[in-house]
Amino acid sequence: MIGGIGALQFKPAIDGAEAASPGLLQGGVGTQEAESVGSSFADMLDKAATKTVNTLQNAEQMSIQALKGDADTRQVADAVMSAQQALQTTIAIRDKVVSAYLEISRMNI
Amino acid sequence: MDALTAALKVAASGLGAQSERLRVVSENLANAQSTGNTPGADPYRRKTITFQSELDRASGGSLVEVSSIAHDPSDFPIEFQPGNEAADEKGYVKMPNVNVLVEMADMSEANRSYEANLQVIKQARDLISMTIDLMRNQ
Amino acid sequence: MEPVNLFDLATRQSQWLAVRQSAIASNIANANTPGYTANDVEPFEKVLDRTAVTLAATQAGHLGTETANAGFNVKPEEATGSIMPSKNTVVLEDELMKAGEVRRSFELNTAIVKAFHSMMTMVVKS
Numbered sequence: 001m002i003g004g005i006g007a008l009q010f011k012p013a014i015d016g017a018e019a020a021s022p023g024l025l026q027g028g029v030g031t032q033e034a035e036s037v038g039s040s041f042a043d044m045l046d047k048a049a050t051k052t053v054n055t056l057q058n059a060e061q062m063s064i065q066a067l068k069g070d071a072d073t074r075q076v077a078d079a080v081m082s083a084q085q086a087l088q089t090t091i092a093i094r095d096k097v098v099s100a101y102l103e104i105s106r107m108n109i
Numbered sequence: 110m111d112a113l114t115a116a117l118k119v120a121a122s123g124l125g126a127q128s129e130r131l132r133v134v135s136e137n138l139a140n141a142q143s144t145g146n147t148p149g150a151d152p153y154r155r156k157t158i159t160f161q162s163e164l165d166r167a168s169g170g171s172l173v174e175v176s177s178i179a180h181d182p183s184d185f186p187i188e189f190q191p192g193n194e195a196a197d198e199k200g201y202v203k204m205p206n207v208n209v210l211v212e213m214a215d216m217s218e219a220n221r222s223y224e225a226n227l228q229v230i231k232q233a234r235d236l237i238s239m240t241i242d243l244m245r246n247q
Numbered sequence: 248m249e250p251v252n253l254f255d256l257a258t259r260q261s262q263w264l265a266v267r268q269s270a271i272a273s274n275i276a277n278a279n280t281p282g283y284t285a286n287d288v289e290p291f292e293k294v295l296d297r298t299a300v301t302l303a304a305t306q307a308g309h310l311g312t313e314t315a316n317a318g319f320n321v322k323p324e325e326a327t328g329s330i331m332p333s334k335n336t337v338v339l340e341d342e343l344m345k346a347g348e349v350r351r352s353f354e355l356n357t358a359i360v361k362a363f364h365s366m367m368t369m370v371v372k373s
Contacts, residue, residue, distance in 0.1 A: 112265035116272035123276030
């Protein structure tokens with residue numbers, strides 16, 4: 001259920017990022033050629049999205065176990081907090097990517 | 110009626126019952142030395158309280174109520190007090206069948222039960238509050 | 248049937264906890280009632296193992312107490328320890344311990360629901 005959140009939001013953003021990638025320098029990849037900067041940035045986004053989905057699923061699993069009565073409370077709290085952090089980070093990235101893409105698409109060639 | 114509100118109702122009935130019990134205990138303690146007025150007359154007779162549980166259809170909980178306040182039928186102890194107005198011709202007075210130690214023990218038990226019921230009320234109220242809190246700050 | 252959805256499971260557990268709290272309240276209120284036997288709900292795992300058919304049979308509109316107990320079985324528990332002359336089986340300390348457990352589980356339940364709910368709204372907000 002929660003995994004759906006991840007999949008919905010990031011696929012279009014990542015495809016857009018791949019298309020516009022040569023111009024983007026955000027992501028702090030540093031001194032590399034434009035093309036390899038672009039592709040590694042898209043990879044990075046992909047990996048970040050997958051990690052977030054995994055963190056979310058882990059948090060959901062731990063919470064279900066906790067509700068059934070056999071999970072360590074601290075572990076559950078840690079899992080849920082990590083999920084919240086990962087989700088907020090990914091949402092911030094998504095918003096930035098989308099607005100950068102729009103800005104580029106508005107640029108006069 | 111949902112279960113948490115039922116818990117409140119049941120705990121409130123418990124508070125009422127324990128208060129009645131404390132009232133009876135304090136009556137007994139206050140009258141522990143109350144002899145009769147005329148020679149040979151009976152003194153204060155100790156009161157006892159009995160509870161019974163009652164299943165409340167609406168809430169599904171077992172309320173508690175006072176089933177009876179009766180008199181303790183045990184014999185009156187006799188003391189030698191010739192000056193007392195209730196003394197018979199030999200100088201013996203019938204004293205109330207109240208044992209102060211027993212009453213004090215009963216009182217601390219009643220207090221303990223009262224505190225426990227109060228705890229239940231506090232907790233049920235907090236749980237309801239937590240549920241309502243889910244909707245806040247969203 | 249076991250609800251796999253997180254929110255459904257949380258709702259079911261909070262109903263179970265509320266019924267347990269009400270059983271504990273009855274026990275504590277009747278701690279001095281002669282002849283009263285202490286009650287408790289069946290364990291939550293047993294509730295999860297039950298099939299959907301059984302749950303459907305206890306819908307609202309049937310017996311009054313069943314609606315009040317949300318379909319969970321509340322039955323007398325076996326007496327442990329010494330038997331009082333008054334045949335009352337309530338041990339006040341055990342009831343208060345159980346009440347503490349209920350509170351902890353309830354707090355965990357509402358915290359989990361709140362966290363996941365806020366995560367879902369976070370995603371929708373732009």
